[in-house]
Amino acid sequence: MEITMLQPIYPTPHPLAGELVPLTIFDRATFDLFVPTVRAYSTPAPSNKLVKESLARALAVYPHMAGRLVVDDQGRRFIHVNNRGALVIEVTVPADLADVLVDGTISNVGEVYPPLPEENVGAPVFQVQLNRYRCGGLVMGIIYHHHVADGTAMSSFIRMWARAAREGKDFIVPVPAPHVHDRALTAIPRGAPTPVFDHQNIEFKGVNEDGISISSKSHAVVPMEKIRSVMVHFTPEFIAELKSCVGGRCSTFQCLLAHVWKKLTVARGLHGEDFTKVRVAVNCRDRANHPVSADFFGNMVLWAFPRLQVRELLNSTYGRVVDVIRDAVSRINGEYIQSFVDFGAVADMSGEKLEATAPVAGTMLCPDLEIDSWIGVRPVPRHGLGHRAAPVCSCRQTCQSRG
Numbered sequence: 001m002e003i004t005m006l007q008p009i010y011p012t013p014h015p016l017a018g019e020l021v022p023l024t025i026f027d028r029a030t031f032d033l034f035v036p037t038v039r040a041y042s043t044p045a046p047s048n049k050l051v052k053e054s055l056a057r058a059l060a061v062y063p064h065m066a067g068r069l070v071v072d073d074q075g076r077r078f079i080h081v082n083n084r085g086a087l088v089i090e091v092t093v094p095a096d097l098a099d100v101l102v103d104g105t106i107s108n109v110g111e112v113y114p115p116l117p118e119e120n121v122g123a124p125v126f127q128v129q130l131n132r133y134r135c136g137g138l139v140m141g142i143i144y145h146h147h148v149a150d151g152t153a154m155s156s157f158i159r160m161w162a163r164a165a166r167e168g169k170d171f172i173v174p175v176p177a178p179h180v181h182d183r184a185l186t187a188i189p190r191g192a193p194t195p196v197f198d199h200q201n202i203e204f205k206g207v208n209e210d211g212i213s214i215s216s217k218s219h220a221v222v223p224m225e226k227i228r229s230v231m232v233h234f235t236p237e238f239i240a241e242l243k244s245c246v247g248g249r250c251s252t253f254q255c256l257l258a259h260v261w262k263k264l265t266v267a268r269g270l271h272g273e274d275f276t277k278v279r280v281a282v283n284c285r286d287r288a289n290h291p292v293s294a295d296f297f298g299n300m301v302l303w304a305f306p307r308l309q310v311r312e313l314l315n316s317t318y319g320r321v322v323d324v325i326r327d328a329v330s331r332i333n334g335e336y337i338q339s340f341v342d343f344g345a346v347a348d349m350s351g352e353k354l355e356a357t358a359p360v361a362g363t364m365l366c367p368d369l370e371i372d373s374w375i376g377v378r379p380v381p382r383h384g385l386g387h388r389a390a391p392v393c394s395c396r397q398t399c400q401s402r403g
Contacts, residue, residue: 001092005124006052007085008059008066011173014081016063016181020070021079024187025344026284026299027147028077029203031358032120034127034143036113037154038106042097045138046165048090048130054165055128059086060173062157062297064148064181065126075353079125079148087127089114097137105231106139113141120145150299152283155377157297176295183298188290189345190338197336199343203302204354245318250326253375258321261306261369265313270367272311279359279370280304280325282332288341289334302340304328310367 008014059066067081093100100107112131117123125148131139144154164171179185200206234256242255257278265276284300285292292300306328313321347354359370 002090004052004088004090005085006056006059006066006088007083008063009053009056009173010060014060014063016081017083019081020072021064021081021183023077023079023147024183024298025341025347026186026301027183028344028354029340029356029358030150030299030301031146031360032356033360034116034120034145035154036116037142037144038109038112039140039142040097040101040106041138041140043136045136048132048138050165050168051130051138051140052088054161054168054171055086055088057164057171057173058157058161059126061160061176064297065144065157067125067148068123069121069125069145069147071121074351077121077147085124087114087124089127089129091129091131093131093133095133096135097133097139098135100133100139103231103233109141109229112139113143116143120147147299149297150283150301151281151372151374151377152285152294153297153299156295176297177293179293180295180297185290185292186284186288186296186298186300187341187344189342193342193345193349195339195343195346197339197343199340201357202305203340203357205357242318246322247317247319248322250319250322251375253373254322254325255318257325257371258318260371261321262313262318264369265310265367268366270310272309272314274310274367275307276310276313276367276369277305277307278325278368279365280306280329281372282329284332284337287333288337302332302337304332 010017063081063083064079066083066085067079068084070078070080072078106112112129114127114129123145125145127143129141131141133139149157239252239255242259243250243252246255246258257280261276261278270276280303281301282304284302285294285296288300304325306325308316308321308324316324346352359365
């Protein structure tokens with residue numbers, strides 16, 4: 001095993017070098033955890049040398065990924081763009097990739113990415129483990145902290161990394177447009193900030209009379225080793241059949257969510273009078289009154305919460321459930337997003353400390369669900385990290401149980 005702290009390769013110093021970048025209200029609302037993702041490449045896979053050199057060049061374009069989370073004396077969290085680097089772990093595996101790659105997924109997925117840090121503050125916000133197999137295949141296990149980037153932003157970073165690998169010495173570090181790294185653009189309050197929705201009990205936890213944070217619902221937390229991942233493949237034919245059940249126009253995401261929500265509720269044996277809801281991530285980049293470009297690097301996601309009584313959910317048609325999902329997502333509009341931004345401004349002016357309602361690692365969400373989707377996230381080109389190296393597996397290892 002070889003461990004390296006890889007620093008960016010800058011042709012010229014980055015304007016953000018040394019800056020303390022405050023977290024936006026979107027950053028603070030999201031999950032305070034490291035997100036693992038895995039990509040597998042069969043032979044001929046890119047060399048470790050190429051992977052590291054191209055990563056160093058990509059870090060120069062996205063210097064936040066070479067920084068650290070820090071906390072000031074008032075308890076406020078920042079991203080310190082200090083160029084301390086990304087952690088790279090190189091491991092040689094005495095097995096062939098085919099031995100661990102089963103039905104498009106890694107059998108021992110929890111072992112192929114770096115151990116999750118016990119403390120988020122001070123740890124490298126981007127870490128990668130390069131697992132080199134006997135056959136020459138490569139599995140890259142990546143973890144990154146969600147306060148630095150959401151899925152859309154990470155897709156941009158990975159695409160830049162892949163481009164640097166493909167172009168090699170011909171790669172020229174591009175100069176991003178100013179809006180790419182300007183996090184303040186996501187949180188422009190009104191002249192007189194006026195939150196009109198109950199964000200204190202939706203995205204953040206309310207407080208009691210003593211100022212102690214409380215949650216509307218407490219979910220059980222179990223050891224991560226007792227949580228396992230289950231992979232289910234839905235064929236195009238099955239999805240087409242689901243869409244026909246809806247009886248109208250719907251997206252693949254909507255019909256699959258309606259199906260999974262129904263079936264999980266049956267499997268859980270919930271009482272008919274209970275309520276169940278789904279936490280659905282909504283990209284706000286083009287929904288806000290002050291929209292930002294698709295290549296903005298940071299967090300700009302809020303959540304919709306479709307909610308139904310168990311009896312109604314199970315007795316309703318697929319079309320009815322899809323309507324509930326669609327209506328909940330549509331409510332995350334410009335007015336709602338502006339209210340959220342105004343809420344953040346008011347909280348900052350009053351010095352209020354906020355605690356997100358986003359589930360923590362190991363949380364059992366029953367009777368609710370949390371749904372993550374890669375639909376709409378720009379994929380890495382099929383040639384991936386080289387002209388001949390196409391990924392044979394790409395997945396995100398979730399940190400919350402779906403219970």
